[in-house]
Amino acid sequence: MTEMLKILYVDDEDDIREIAVMALELDSGIAARSCDSGAGALETATQWTPDLILLDVMMPDMDGPETLARLRQEPATSDIPVVFITARTQSEDIERFMELGATSVISKPFDPMTLAQQARTLLTSAGN
Numbered sequence: 001m002t003e004m005l006k007i008l009y010v011d012d013e014d015d016i017r018e019i020a021v022m023a024l025e026l027d028s029g030i031a032a033r034s035c036d037s038g039a040g041a042l043e044t045a046t047q048w049t050p051d052l053i054l055l056d057v058m059m060p061d062m063d064g065p066e067t068l069a070r071l072r073q074e075p076a077t078s079d080i081p082v083v084f085i086t087a088r089t090q091s092e093d094i095e096r097f098m099e100l101g102a103t104s105v106i107s108k109p110f111d112p113m114t115l116a117q118q119a120r121t122l123l124t125s126a127g128n
Contacts, residue, residue, distance in 0.1 A: 006048060007119055009034040010041040010067070011056040011085065016108075020054065023112035030116055038062030042070055045077045052123050054106065057086040057097070065100050072101055081126040083119075085110060 007030055009020040017034040024032035035044050039062055045053060053071070057064035064084055071077040081103040086093070089107045097105050103126045106118060 004031045006050040007032045008050040008053045012036050012059040019112055023115040027116035038067035041067050053082045054085050055082050057084050083122055
């Protein structure tokens with residue numbers, strides 16, 4: 001039996017988080033958790049150590065880029081691949097997100113039917 005992939009989905013919108021977790025868990029090999037803030041992401045990532053973090057860019061208090069910067073500062077979370085989920089997908093936006101250290105960018109709204117496969121593909125390309 002293969003080990004479950006652990007994916008953390010971070011978004012301040014309740015409905016989107018719920019859909020994302022359900023979509024990810026359509027894949028029986030994925031365990032998904034979610035949180036509604038950058039602070040929650042830092043705490044959950046440190047305690048649960050996910051294989052991948054799907055991170056909303058636009059959130060109140062601590063946005064996605066700041067959350068990513070803080071994840072990179074902590075030894076326990078510095079190597080976790082982070083993929084931004086955003087409606088801001090112009091080439092200059094994507095380039096900036098990649099320069100910040102994101103593994104990739106997924107367009108929002110995402111397709112719930114393909115989210116789990118996208119996550120698996122991104123993990124594979126990240127070397128995990």
